[in-house]
Amino acid sequence: MQAFIDLWKGFRLLPSAWLLLMQFFILVLSLLSHHATYRVLIWMLGVVVLLLIAKVIRQTPMFTFWGLSFVTGALFFSLLIVLGINNPTVLVISHAFEAAAYLSAAYGLLRYMFEDRYLTRDELFAAGAVFTLIAWAFAFVYNICQILDPSSFYHPTQPDLQSWLDLLFLSFSLQSATGLSDLMPIGPAVRVIAMLQMFCGVMYLALIVSRLIALQYIRHLPRNKD
Numbered sequence: 001m002q003a004f005i006d007l008w009k010g011f012r013l014l015p016s017a018w019l020l021l022m023q024f025f026i027l028v029l030s031l032l033s034h035h036a037t038y039r040v041l042i043w044m045l046g047v048v049v050l051l052l053i054a055k056v057i058r059q060t061p062m063f064t065f066w067g068l069s070f071v072t073g074a075l076f077f078s079l080l081i082v083l084g085i086n087n088p089t090v091l092v093i094s095h096a097f098e099a100a101a102y103l104s105a106a107y108g109l110l111r112y113m114f115e116d117r118y119l120t121r122d123e124l125f126a127a128g129a130v131f132t133l134i135a136w137a138f139a140f141v142y143n144i145c146q147i148l149d150p151s152s153f154y155h156p157t158q159p160d161l162q163s164w165l166d167l168l169f170l171s172f173s174l175q176s177a178t179g180l181s182d183l184m185p186i187g188p189a190v191r192v193i194a195m196l197q198m199f200c201g202v203m204y205l206a207l208i209v210s211r212l213i214a215l216q217y218i219r220h221l222p223r224n225k226d
Contacts, residue, residue, distance in 0.1 A: 142167045
């Protein structure tokens, strides 16, 4: 019982750290996504991530309403997919809700980081969590693009629909400006989205790094003595 209480306290103090940890677990399990057991486990962890998102998006009443609506929609349509309803319309709607939920969480964490005057441990984890949330959201959007237009991407060895791991790798490559992916966006819509992600990635790194440095500087300013 005490261990559960300590775990709950740790979650309340560092929700961003738990969110980042769950995303890391999902990333590792994605290597085994071809097994049905691991796909169910990935879905369960995805539910945990969405619940964590519901925790971090609670800002203003209107923003909370829309954020929780996106999370609820993502949970409902993800459950339909797990139950075997995999038609393109359900997939597109599910990914749209998931992308909106992840972007809502990223926005909520950004507001959380910019509202504080001093740097905390959870804000350091929040900086990493926002980056991964945005990358995940764009990966869902890329998946929507290839469902609507199967010729959106070019891969030298995989001409069919690209795997989730490949799309996520492309998303992280574009957002971090490393350009290491062998997956090439060739459709007009997906190229526009890729350019938007590259812009978001560069601006995010510039804004967040400067913000964290400023908070760390303020924290160590000498206090005025009366």
